[in-house]
Amino acid sequence: MPDILTLPRPSAPSISANGERYAITAENLNVYYGAFQAVRDINLKIERQKITALIGPSGCGKSTVLRSFNRMNDLIPVARTEGRVMFHGKNIYDADVDPVEVRRRVGMVFQKPNPFPKSIYENVAWGARINGYRGDLDALVEQSLRQAALWDEVKDKLHQSGYSLSGGQQQRLCIARAIAVQPEIILMDEPASALDPIATLRIEELMRELRKEYTIIVVTHNMQQAARVSDYTAFFTVDEHRTGYLAEYGPTTELFTNPRQKITEDYITGRFG
């Protein structure tokens, strides 16, 4: 496993690495869709190499906040972002930051498994290739698939279509694909919501494994999942304008056993949402 750390990471001139405690922080983040404000005044410091869960009722802006961490909101024409997202001491929304570079270092796994209509091998190799990876591609593919706990299931059919896999396998393939470009942070938007309980458990196991090397931010609707897998939990809710805000944030055990806010308690005990 340690050899994955020795794989060269392309140097990033405009964002320099240092030994900070936080992997990424949102500061006074506001996101609008046209005239509608989706989230307001989000201040969130994500701990390095921990799993942070974002929970909250549907429509409270969890996905919106998650996407603002790697500028995926840029792809939504009506979306507008205010505030700052600091990554290695640099605001990723600054004019001189290239979103392409941000996304390479802050990877993403989506709610619905979305492998490319290519072979399993190509699914994993493509991201590395377009990002200029010059090492041993076969080795990288194998490592990524191993890390995603998929290698044993697919090693004999690397050249079959990614669509020949089951839903849970497809999602792990998407995780392997994200890992292959060696990001520092992996964003996951309800990665297990389309999967059965067994596949869900495998993904959770995998996340715990990945935490050793990556910072993970995961959106989930599943309270047990958040409690089981995450180190920190951020609870979002909506105000009277249906604008989302961060209601409570803290270590998961604290938030679940001893919530400071009434609304958090109502939500996690199932009396709300």
Add this chain to the structure above:
Amino acid sequence: MRDRVSQVPGYPDEKQFQGFIRRRRRRGAMWRTLFLIATSVGIVVLSALLLNILDDSFGYVAVKNEIEPAALLATYAPKRLPMERGGADYQILRELSRDVQVQILRDHLSQGLIRRLESEQPLDQRSQEELGDLIIERVVEPHFLASWSLFDSVFHRARIKAEVAEMDGASLRFYSWLNPKFVVSPQSSHPEFAGIRTAILGSLWVVAITILFSLPVGVAAAIYLEEYGQKGRLNDLIETNINNLAGVPSIIYGLLGLAIFVRALQPLTGGSLFGIGDATTNNGRTIISAGLTLGLLILPIIIINAREAIRAVPQGIRQASYGLGATRWQTVWHHVLPNAMPGILTGSILAISRAFGETAPLVVIGASAFIIRDPDGPFSKFTTMTIQIYQWTARPQAEFRHLAAAGIIVLLALLLGLNATAIWLRNRYQRSY
């Protein structure tokens, strides 16, 4: 179940419900019948069209030869007995030894004609086949005195035979207007020898230019509008305009092509700028003008179809690509385009078929009425199959109508081939999500 239906307030009771179901069934059956009738009408019309074409493509002709092949054979090759069956004696002329063939030609053709033929290609260097054809065309000189449709030939044989018997020196032959010679012979003013080769080559050249122009431009425009263009009022305006352009009558495009390609860009499209083509006679009325005009004509269709296909690529694939740090260009090139390709090809097939069948705009920009020489590049004068067919149908002699029918069959076959290729291509690239 039944009890429940009758119990639920607001719903019809058991008896009413049964009647209700019957009424719904009847209405369904009525629509089904209507759909069936509509389909049948389509099939009938199509069959009528095909039958009509076939009816004109085969049938009896009354042939009168200036010199009977039998007479020629008796003089020059007494050992070869002419066959009884019509047509086979022509074949014997093609099989004579080349010395004999050349002798026949020298004996029957004028000095001047011989000299002209020799200067095109010396007679004794021509193949047996070619010499045989020359003998048939120049010495035997068959004329069609009359021709009949397939229907008449089958059902009124006795009457036709009686008619031909009264014609002086005519013999009756069953003739297929669609034959290999027809496909490979150039245009001619004699229906006995006219072929569609020049027009086929013209059509292929024109459509090739059309594809070369409209496919890349159309797909590029579609990519820009879908993947790069800002969604907004300007984009909507462009979209509306393109949709309207797709509905503009083709003759208008002909006028546009005439103004731009033939007139304004004459030095370019006539080829004089490049020193090729026969700019003094073609006046810009060249294959490239025709191809570009048809290209403009189908450009909106290609753009609309390509946009549709690009839009159908699942958003998840784009997101996955961007999420890995791909640039817009990498996303388009590696994912959007390959996945949209089957759809783009399907749409383009239809558009290209349309270009293949267009006539009016080509008439406007000035297709040549009569050319014998094969087109040899984008700067040649041109005719196309539809133009040729149109001109044949416009002639008064019945023989040209038969030629037109045979031409239509060739056109349909080519269109079918074109579509089959495209479908094959599409299936090759087909992907499933």
